[in-house]
Amino acid sequence: MPSRTPLAQLKAILRSQADSDKRAVQITALASELPEAAIDVLDDALAGADPLLQVAIMDAYFEMTGDDFHASDLEDLMRLGAALGDGGEQLYMSARIALGRINGLAMDSLDQWGDGQVQISATARRRRRSRRRGRPTTVREITIIVHGTWASDSEWWRPGGDFFDYLRDDLGRSDLYGKSDQFKWSGKNRDRKRKKAGSELDKWLRAHPADEVNVLGHSHGANVAMLATREGIRMDRLIMLSPPVRKDYFAKWSNVGQAYNIQAAFDPVVAIARGGQWFNLPQVKEKKMRTSGHSASHEPKVWRRESLPAFVGMPW
Amino acid sequence: MLAALDSDDSNERAMAAIELAANGVSAAKPKLHAMCGSDDLLVAAAAMYANWTLGEDRVDVVRLIKAMGSSDESTMQIAAHTVAAIGEPMVPKFSPCLKTSPEDAALVLRALDDIHTSTARDAITDWSPQNKALQTERQSVLDDWDA
16 A cells, blocks of 8 residues: 555544644654645634644744744744643643744743743844735745854865865754855955955845845854944844954944854864954853864864754854 | 964964964964974965964965965965965065966966065066966956956
8 A cells, every 4th residue: 555645644643633732743743744735724724723723833834934933923822831731731831832943042042931931033024024014925034144264265164174164054044055156255365365355245145135144154254243333234133153253353233133152172273363262242152162173163073072062052 | 363373273373373473472383383394285385374374484385375265265265365464575486486386377477466666566567478367367467457
């Protein structure tokens, strides 16, 4: 007897009279296999579903579409779960996990919101307003990598390079920019060149507008990114990988949503570049790895070993 | 910090060498002298920088160029920064190496560009590579210099 297609399985689950928690788990497990035709099926099922099933449907919907317009609905369900007390804990946790995926908040960030509140990303809020006004709801995101000194011809930050492919394929950053006009700068080891690169990066990002901008900068590439914020460009996330920290390169912090600094245990390049390793600023979340070496912060195996995706709040 | 010069972690050794030199710790000199001969080019390049900072010329141009061409990013960067940090005194040491292999010449060209003094510019201007790729790169450096 031929096995049923994922779409057929989904319809059977939705028709079933089994317990909601069991069906919710089945829907979530099936989500990554569902065809596009399942989107309408999920949409139709939402209205008649109980709260726990609604969470699973919204989570599957997000898995398929990357569409986060249900974020505030999940927030409402999370509050409902909190209000129901012990009986609603499963609802609360399911909604919280799904919301964490959609909003890209790390779980320990949600822990801060003990009364069940959650911060909905500005992205989701903009989209809800857009839907009410009947405008297109697509949110444009862009993630880019900015290389460091003497790395303009290196492979790791380009399509096919290990770190680029890791961010795009393993960490799901389908918005990672890799076209032929991918940003690069001279990489020359001079202050004037870094400042020029900052201006160029500002211009480049303005020429590639997005609602959400994420920048990962390695070594002086991170300093180039900070310099770009002084030109006016805003970055929702600035991930600085082994930057030589120098005050004369500090960002305009009001143009940075959240900044991260990841440093090796021992990095002689940062030392010789006459930079410190630490910002010691409230605007920057910092991590010292156990791994040494200047390139460690852009090595996929190090990212896995040091749990760096979680540190920078991924998935976003 | 002195004990870190004996670490099993070459990055730690290199970092300690740089920081000891930055802090003017002359007691580190004997170990730093020995480190210049290390098989590990990262350690050797860092030790050359550290010795220079403490007033000792232990630069081995051949090994420094090899370190600059390393596929290991830390080694390449340490060597490049060593050259830039020493600066002008490196020009007469490096200039003759423009006439060696195309690979070495490309690295030396980049180093002279990094040093970026008038003497370094003269060395580039006086050089006439036969290799087309080097001719292009040389012109690009000179054009950028004047920009």
